[in-house]
Each structure stands twice: as C-alpha cells, then as structure tokens.
Amino acid sequence: MKYLNLIFVLLTALAVTGAEENDSHIMPADAALMNMAESADSSTDTEHSGHDVQDMMPGMVMNKSADSSAETVHAGHEMHGETAGTGNAHASTGPVDLGAAVITGALGLALIIGMIAFFQSLRGKDLLEYTWFKKLLKNNLYPKILQIPTLFFFGFITYYFFWGSLSYSQNPGSILAWTLWWPLVPLTFILLGRIWCVICPIPLVGEFFQKFIRPTRRPGRFLIKYGIWITDGIFIAITLFDRLYGMVDKPWLSGMIFLLITGGAIILSIRYERRSFCKHICFLGGVSGNYSMLAGVSIESKNPERCATCRVRACYFGSGNTPGCPYAQFMPAKIGMRNCNLCASCIKNCPYDNVAFRTRSIASELWSHAKVSFSESFFAKLMVGIVIIQNLGMLAVWSNLQNWVMQFGIGEKMAVILLYFAAIVLPLALMTITSYLSSSLQTEKGTMLANFAAFGYAFIPIDVAGHLAHNLFHLLAEGKSIIGAFLGLFTGRVDYSGAVVSSSVVTGLQFGLIIAGGFGTLYVAYRIARAKEQSTIAALRIVLPHALLLVLVFAVNLFLFITPMAHRGG
Numbered sequence: 001m002k003y004l005n006l007i008f009v010l011l012t013a014l015a016v017t018g019a020e021e022n023d024s025h026i027m028p029a030d031a032a033l034m035n036m037a038e039s040a041d042s043s044t045d046t047e048h049s050g051h052d053v054q055d056m057m058p059g060m061v062m063n064k065s066a067d068s069s070a071e072t073v074h075a076g077h078e079m080h081g082e083t084a085g086t087g088n089a090h091a092s093t094g095p096v097d098l099g100a101a102v103i104t105g106a107l108g109l110a111l112i113i114g115m116i117a118f119f120q121s122l123r124g125k126d127l128l129e130y131t132w133f134k135k136l137l138k139n140n141l142y143p144k145i146l147q148i149p150t151l152f153f154f155g156f157i158t159y160y161f162f163w164g165s166l167s168y169s170q171n172p173g174s175i176l177a178w179t180l181w182w183p184l185v186p187l188t189f190i191l192l193g194r195i196w197c198v199i200c201p202i203p204l205v206g207e208f209f210q211k212f213i214r215p216t217r218r219p220g221r222f223l224i225k226y227g228i229w230i231t232d233g234i235f236i237a238i239t240l241f242d243r244l245y246g247m248v249d250k251p252w253l254s255g256m257i258f259l260l261i262t263g264g265a266i267i268l269s270i271r272y273e274r275r276s277f278c279k280h281i282c283f284l285g286g287v288s289g290n291y292s293m294l295a296g297v298s299i300e301s302k303n304p305e306r307c308a309t310c311r312v313r314a315c316y317f318g319s320g321n322t323p324g325c326p327y328a329q330f331m332p333a334k335i336g337m338r339n340c341n342l343c344a345s346c347i348k349n350c351p352y353d354n355v356a357f358r359t360r361s362i363a364s365e366l367w368s369h370a371k372v373s374f375s376e377s378f379f380a381k382l383m384v385g386i387v388i389i390q391n392l393g394m395l396a397v398w399s400n401l402q403n404w405v406m407q408f409g410i411g412e413k414m415a416v417i418l419l420y421f422a423a424i425v426l427p428l429a430l431m432t433i434t435s436y437l438s439s440s441l442q443t444e445k446g447t448m449l450a451n452f453a454a455f456g457y458a459f460i461p462i463d464v465a466g467h468l469a470h471n472l473f474h475l476l477a478e479g480k481s482i483i484g485a486f487l488g489l490f491t492g493r494v495d496y497s498g499a500v501v502s503s504s505v506v507t508g509l510q511f512g513l514i515i516a517g518g519f520g521t522l523y524v525a526y527r528i529a530r531a532k533e534q535s536t537i538a539a540l541r542i543v544l545p546h547a548l549l550l551v552l553v554f555a556v557n558l559f560l561f562i563t564p565m566a567h568r569g570g
C-alpha cells in the first residue's frame with residue numbers, strides 16, 4: 001500500500017510539473033513549425049534546411065496546410081520512415097527548460113524505481129488467491145470482453161487506412177495506430193508480458209477460420225527451429241521499408257502491411273493448429289516475447305509434483321469448451337513468459353486448480369531462465385541497432401550521414417539501406433568481440449557463442465528504454481491529435497493537434513527512461529554473470545567486457561536524446 005501511495009504522490013507531482021511547464025513554455029505546434037520553417041528558409045543553405053524541416057515535422061506541415069495535405073504527404077517521401085510520419089517532439093513543443101526537465105526526469109525515474117520496488121515487495125504472491133480475480137479469469141467472458149472492443153477499434157482503423165484522408169495528421173486510423181497504439185503497447189509488455197497478444201485482432205481472424213477448418217497439424221521442425229529468424233527478417237524488412245518509403249506516413253501503405261500480416265496469420269491458422277503464427281512468425285510477437293521477459297507477473301504451476309502425476313494434461317489439450325494453450329505450453333515444461341499471452345485457458349482447464357498467477361521481480365526472468373536461447377538473445381541484440389537507427393533517423397545528423405555515403409556515387413535509397421545495415425551489424429560485431437573476451441575470462445571455460453547467448457538478454461532493458469523513450473514523444477508531443485482522432489472516428493476529420501505536455505517534460509521523461517534502462521541493463525548483466533560464477537570478483541571479471549559495451553550503448557542512447565532540438569529540426 002505504501003508503494004501505491006508513493007506512486008500516487010509521484011504521479012501527482014509529475015502532472016503538476018507538466019502542467020506548469022506546459023503553461024509557461026508551450027509553443028503551439030503550428031507556431032513552432034512556422035518558426036522552424038522560417039528559420040530554415042532564412043538559412044544560408046536553403047535547400048538542405050527546407051528538406052530537414054520537412055523531414056522532422058511532416059505531421060505539423062500537414063496540420064498547417066490541410067488543403068495541400070495529399071501533396072505534402074507525398075512530398076514526405078523524402079522524409080524517411082518514422083521521421084516522415086511523426087515529426088519531432090522537441091521542435092513541436094517549444095524550448096526545453098533544463099531545470100524542469102531534470103525535475104521531471106528525476107520524478108519519472110523515481111516512478112520507475114517505485115514500480116520495481118512494488119513488484120519486488122509482492123513477488124511470489126499468487127493473485128488467484130483474490131477470489132474476484134480468480135472468478136474474472138475463470139469466467140468465459142474473459143478474454144472475449146477485451147477482444148471484441150479491440151476488433152471493432154481495429155476495424156475502424158483499417159477502414160480509415162484505406163478510405164480516410166491521405167494525410168497522416170487528418171487520418172484518424174493512422175493517428176490511433178501509430179500515435180496511440182504503437183507507443184502504448186510496449187508499456188503493457190513490461191507490466192503484463194504479452195497481454196496485448198490476447199486481444200490482438202490479427203490472430204482473432206485466423207481463429208475464426210479455425211472454428212470451421214479445425215486444423216490438427218503441428219508446425220514442422222523448420223518453423224519451430226527457424227521461425228524466430230523469419231521474425232527477425234520480417235522485423236528488419238518492415239522497419240527498413242518504413243525508413244525507405246515512409247510506411248507510417250502513408251495510411252494506405254500502413255493498411256497494406258496490416259492486411260499482409262493478417263493474411264499471413266490466416267494462412268498459418270488454416271494450416272496449423274493453435275496460434276502458430278503468433279508464436280513463430282509475427283514480428284510484434286517477437287518483440288513482445290522478448291520484452292515480456294521483463295514482466296512483473298508469471299503464469300506457472302503451483303505444485304510441479306502434482307503436474308508430474310497428471311494424466312489429463314488439460315492445460316495442453318484443453319477441456320470442455322475451452323481449448324488448450326494457444327502457444328502449446330504444457331505447464332510443467334513451461335519456461336517463463338515469452339510464450340504466454342495470459343489468456344487464462346490453463347487456469348480454466350486445470351482440474352486440480354494447479355495453475356498460479358504470480359507476481360515476480362521485474363526483469364528477473366532475464367537472468368533466471370532455465371534455458372538460454374541463442375535466437376532469442378540474437379533478437380535482443382538486433383533490437384539494439386534497430387532502436388538506435390530509428391532514433392538516429394530523427395536527427396539532422398542522419399541527413400549528414402546519408403549525404404556522406406552518397407558522395408561515393410551511391411543512390412539515396414541504397415545509402416539508407418547501407419546505413420541501416422551498418423547500424424545493425426556494428427553492435428552485433430562489437431558484441432561478438434565482448435563475448436569472446438568474456439568467455440575467455442570465465443572460470444569454467446565456455447564457448448563464445450554460449451556467452452553471446454547468455455549475455456544477450458542483458459540488452460533487453462536498454463532496448464525497451466530506448467524504444468519507449470522514442471515513442472513517448474509521439475504519445476505526448478502529439479497527444480491532442482489522439483483526442484481528435486477518437487472524435488474523428490465518427491466524423492472522418494481530425495480537428496485537434498499539438499502536444500499535451502511541454503518539451504521539458506518529454507525530454508525529462510526520456511532521460512529518466514534511458515537512465516533506468518542503462519542501469520537496469522548493467523544490473524541484469526551482472527546477475528547473468530553472477531549465475532555463472534561462484535564469487536563476485538569472478539562475476540565482475542566476466543561481465544566487464546559486456547559492461548563496457550553496454551555503457552557505450554547507454555551513452556549512444558543518451559546522445560540521441562540529448563542532441564539539441566535545433567539539431568533535430570535542421
């Protein structure tokens with residue numbers, strides 16, 4: 001209870017700081033745009049400045065000139081990827097007041113620490129001991145009661161992707177998908193693991209077809225073994241495609257990708273039993289699976305001995321009208337939360353009431369899981385580069401890098417592709433070196449690959465922090481457009497835009513997140529090392545090479561968010 005009070009006090013203080021800041025410093029988004037655009041126009045290098053301003057603030061360009069929105073959006077072709085669709089937080093919300101940013105960052109950090117302490121104090125508690133909670137999860141309405149509104153919500157979004165405005169800032173579907181849903185989803189992963197997956201509309205369509213076709217085929221060895229590599233490939237392809245063609249910026253293109261993914265889910269649902277698409281192929285499933293290892297809750301067997309003698313195995317096979325686990329988890333063999341969407345089917349099915357819904361320490365799965373997976377770990381390391389490149393794309397330095405590559409006679413798109421892969425490959429190469437050094441320092445000699453796999457999980461906190469910090473801007477600095485988009489679901493127009501808090505609040509929170517992620521990642525690396533070594537000294541020795549790299553990744557992330565706003569807008 002005392003932690004809840006602490007969180008409440010911190011939230012109140014945060015809201016007050018944000019509101020004061022907002023009142024005193026906020027610059028209307030359009031005015032900020034015009035200021036930026038004017039300063040760009042009057043720059044000595046007119047061509048580049050104009051390009052950069054458009055790069056950084058297309059959303060606002062569209063707000064300003066609704067009439068020419070279609071043209072502006074297509075002009076946004078030069079605005080690569082996310083930059084194209086959503087603009088720049090700092091440029092759109094006015095100047096940063098350092099003092100206010102520091103206070104907000106400190107409060108944000110305290111909030112994160114409070115949340116970690118809250119889960120720590122509750123760890124091991126079976127929430128099913130609360131009768132109302134148990135009844136809720138056992139009720140046949142769960143999770144349908146969550147799935148049906150989401151299905152309607154995404155139905156609207158899809159409609160507007162294809163039949164709404166061509167302009168991002170005038171399209172309710174685009175705003176609700178990319179300004180609201182996409183930034184909020186990673187937040188749920190940290191607290192409740194893959195809970196998004198239980199309400200995601202994409203597999204629901206596949207499950208509808210499964211009711212008639214009832215496939216019994218299990219995914220083959222190839223899909224089980226290499227599915228995650230296909231997920232890696234799809235994730236790289238989608239983020240690169242976005243950077244090259246501004247997918248987020250073009251509603252119809254977002255709609256096409258959405259339909260393609262839904263089509264893939266339907267095909268796999270028709271061919272294979274359960275949620276094979278979600279488990280083995282979905283790129284968001286890959287991200288949520290990795291991030292869910294941070295989750296403060298876990299579904300697990302209450303008494304493994306009871307499971308060992310169980311004949312019915314209803315958690316896996318199902319019972320009555322409730323199907324077995326959609327992720328093919330057999331409770332005694334279940335490892336962690338990577339493949340669990342909290343659907344509660346196992347809780348409903350187990351005739352011995354032997355499934356617990358426990359709270360646990362945030363991120364503890366990263367150092368305590370029984371089985372290390374090279375492919376999961378690789379995905380975490382891959383995310384380091386992808387998060388960095390997404391953030392880098394919002395800075396003016398991106399254009400400089402691109403121009404530098406193009407001076408060798410390389411075309412614009414090829415320059416983007418080369419930079420993109422360099423950003424992914426460079427961290428992986430450095431991690432290979434640190435894994436080699438660390439493995440050679442181990443008391444019991446291990447292979448470089450085993451070390452690479454074990455310590456890859458340590459990158460997840462900094463991945464999540466960078467990801468959230470990046471998305472926080474879209475959520476807060478474009479927050480008013482979310483209200484406009486909700487209203488726009490009925491009118492087809494978006495009449496509101498702008499920030500809900502000042503730049504200082506956004507910047508402060510971004511820093512709070514990056515600092516929490518940086519320290520979290522170092523702590524996880526240490527715990528992984530401690531699980532391998534008998535003494536603290538030996539653990540510190542093998543963690544040192546990785547820690548140096550993690551500090552570098554931390555510093556790069558700090559740099560990306562510390563870069564002055566003028567540098568972002570050009």
Ligand code: SF4
Binds near residue numbers: 354
């Ligand atoms: S969770 Fe229940 S149904 Fe599943 S193996 Fe254990 S006792 Fe059996």
Ligand code: SF4
Binds near residue numbers: 334339340341
């Ligand atoms: S383990 Fe249980 S809660 Fe998790 S996905 Fe399987 S059936 Fe659902």
